[in-house]
Amino acid sequence: MSTHHHHHEDFLFKYIFSTDHKMISKQFLITGFTMGFIGLVMSTLFRLQLGWPGESFEMVELLMGSWQENGIMAPDKYLALVTMHGTIMVFFLLTAGLSGTFSNLLIPLQIGARDMASGFLNMLSYWFFFLSSVLMLISLFVEGGAASAGWTIYPPLSALPQAIPGSGAGMTLWLFSMAIFIVSSLLGSLNYIVTIFNMRTKGMSMTRLPLTIWAFLFTAIIGVLSFPVLLSAALLLVMDRMFGTSFYLSDIYIGGQVLDHAGGSPILFEHLFWFLGHPEVYIVLLPALGITSEIISTMARKPIFGYRAMIGSMMAIGFLSFIVWGHHMFVTGMNPFLGAVFTFTTLLIAIPSAVKVFNYITTLWKGNIVYSPATLFSVGLVSTFITGGVTGLVLGNSALDINVHDTYFVVGHFHIVMGLSAIFGMFAGVYHWFPKLFGRMMNNKLGNLHFWTTIASAYGVFFPMHFLGLAGVPRRYYTNSEFPLFDNMVDINEFVSTFAVIALVAQLIFMFNFIYSAFRGPRAPQNPWKGTTLEWTTPVEHIHGNWYGEIPAVYRWPYDYSKVDENGEFLYGDDYIMQTTPMGENENDGGH
């Protein structure tokens, strides 16, 4: 056993061009968090402007240079920051950062495979992601500034530099960066799907997969079906911008000139964009839901309640997510009948979502909950998923959307249900699997502090936004001070911005804990949380191929926690039974 020889791989192949899924996972995590932190700082900066419009923040000028002349942000820079913030958070942090990290780390480890189906494609996937991140950041510094048309880049605004300077070189780079990003995401998804279907260890039937894996599987499938459509949308936009075609453009007079474009329709773009855009929110969300399912069950020392219903609801959500995109377009003048159809399909999503929430709550009921920071963030996710989810019933109903569409109500809604939930899932995952990522443990006390400060400030930031929205405050406004109507919003805006600053500071606690623990944290034992799944049977140190010797076989589902015999004593003497433990003779498998 101990005769393993060390390959003297050079640094380059071990750390940079690694094809090992665990290393690639770390690369995704660190790149994703770096991008996420940049996105977070951006949000704090523009929140300063919104909270105290026109006030001079000289300290910020140090950071922002010409973007913040005299400490005051210019309106077009505001829009550039909002756009980059949204893009970075949705795609770079919560798509690549989240899925890339945990699909890569957990798929081989939890299904019992030595690596991904194709380590090479996996490596390419990371490097495309890295390249697209770099391009996206470079776009901040080009002539005219970064893309400024919102993360949804609706043309004609995104097609015409005359309309906003960010639609020049900044937008071009945005599009190229996203094209590369999409390739990266597709390569990743290919690998995840094929690995899950083809490389499971002996005994690991689909119904013995942990819910994390199911979630990653659905996420990857949704990605493969939706990202190519975004690519096609982007391609047509590139054509309109660079080759003078008119797919999206028609009848435009701008900058004192009538443009040649004729016959196109911006609405086409919206359809193509949201065909990806809506599934995208589930690409962001499902991995987080999978992660918390796993953590809640492990830490409550109870099987996840309704394993099949959890899979079924994810499947339903995944399917429905492809037929609801029109709810983003209720006020584009779409045919009212279509609007009605989209209202119906959209509200249907509430049902599987509700099932998930109730199943989480029932899993906690009569559990024996061990409170690690991961547990806290998982419970936090259930809270944010409820809080943000319920307002979807307002926005998904076309008859109500007409007056809250594009207001701060929407900003509140999607930040809580998608932003916070996914971020919380990601944090939970990092705390929980840190021992698998870095072979060390994070500090719990700091983790707990991080959770409480984060959730308090997050609700401080995003809850009041519903009131702003119900008061009619539009999103993507540089300031609310031009409308006497919004004069009484000043203190709400200050309230929100104050918490935004606190939220930023709270993340420094995490950063510190993360960096310290990665290098100096206490060494991890093999199975610190007493989990049942295969990753806890691998050695703490990272080795190529994950297991010394044979890959263990699997004999049961992953949720045999607190299983007792007829005398009420734990089977096998402990409150968890590893998946690798064969079924006892008279043991009841519970019919999962």
Next chain:
Amino acid sequence: MTVVIVIAVLLVIVTGVQLLKIAELRAKSKGENIWEVKEKDGKFQASLMIVFLIAYMAYFFWQIYAWGDRVLPEPASEHGVPYDFLLNLTLGIISSVFVLTHIFLLYFAYKYAYSAKRKAYHFAHSNKLELIWTIVPSLALTVLILFGLNNWNKIMKPVPAETEHVLLELTGQQFTWTARYAGEDKKLGRSHVTLIEGANATGVDATDEFAKDDKIVKGEFHLPVNVPVQFVFRSIDIIHSAYMPHFRSQMNCVPGVKTQFNFVPTKTTAEMREITGNKDFNYILLCNKICGAAHYNMQMDIVVESKEDYEKWLAEQKSFVE
């Protein structure tokens, strides 16, 4: 300044590292694993869950109390009344769901914190429970969907041509609005971006008979109370969105496409000033689709007044040929 900040940050980091090291050493000296969650610590976190429940709910109700009256005043349009009814119904339902599920979630999170004396209950599924929480939300949703579709179909139905109404075109462009009334003939003349020139900022076709009596206004537009208004929306550059929150009305303005919306204003500006207790109150049209640097300041005032006042005002406006 910068130096001070850098030093302060460094100090915080160094202190943090030292504190962590001390904590680890102490745990080690007691033969404990620092990363292990001790029962006592778990109980403390669990009690914070109750604190969180109370604080969160208090925060929720405090916001309603403190900011609840800052939301839009009562609707000033006919369909606004069922709109607000459905909105309040939905908000009521979701608030109760929000409160109830949080009570369960956080109470269980508190109650079932780890104790070495207890065993968790191995409870993997129950078809009955799962059926209940599939059906109950479905029923609630059915109600919302039915109300919603009913409202939606009414809202989106154009004003029938034979009904007396005002026909009004709103054109968006970076960063102003232009309103055009159909005039005597009740028809809007043709328009196209290629015809934009000088004062004709929205490209109305001067050769079209129907265009001659059209009236173009800027800055503010007037509406008669209790008369249906059929809006037509255009944009000559990029997408804008005509948002008139007090009338519960919003529609995008899309270049190359004509969109429409209609409502019946039911309260004059003067009445609304009384209702809101704000003598400077004005109805407003805002742009609600990101459209460039001055998007945040693309507005037009709306005045709702009696039919007589409206007609008097309209008569004073110049027609297109003049």
Next chain:
Amino acid sequence: MTSIAMENMDYKQEVKNKTSKPLLWIGIVSIVMFFGGLTSAVIVSQGGGGFINIALPDAFLVSTIVIVLSSIAFHLGLLATKKGKQQQAKMAVLATMVLGLTFVFTQYLGWSDLVARGYYLSGTSQESSYLYLLTILHVLHLIGGLVSLSIVLVKTFKKRYTPQNYLGVEVSITYWHFLGGLWIYLFFFLMYITA
């Protein structure tokens, strides 16, 4: 035994055998979605009135015949490889290559025809733009197919494939058939919308 089976060539080969085709298939699904997105875009645009009617170039019909022939040739090649008839396999794969290149050439003829009739990528009509865009994108995907085909060609000439080991041919042919199918879909789709 080395304790880390990862380093084992057999293991690597096994993974490759198991996963090459599924990887390709899912890649194909994403390409289908890409073209699905574009062709739905054509349908949505068609409702908007930016279309004029353009007769499809005759060369595209020739393309269709050529690509069907190439698929048949490749298939014969695969059969020959499976039976170990290497001489036949060489001829068949070579024929596929020639037909593949002919396909690209007929596409080029089609575009020249369009240009000669005054239809350009931009500035004419949306229909014209879509015609160029869809066919060019298909050819770009086909170039990938040609690259993989040349690898198969070289390996066939070097007699690397045996009746036991022809995974590479299978992967390449799957993609090639897909490209053929994609072209036929595009051809009928374009015929339908230009009719």
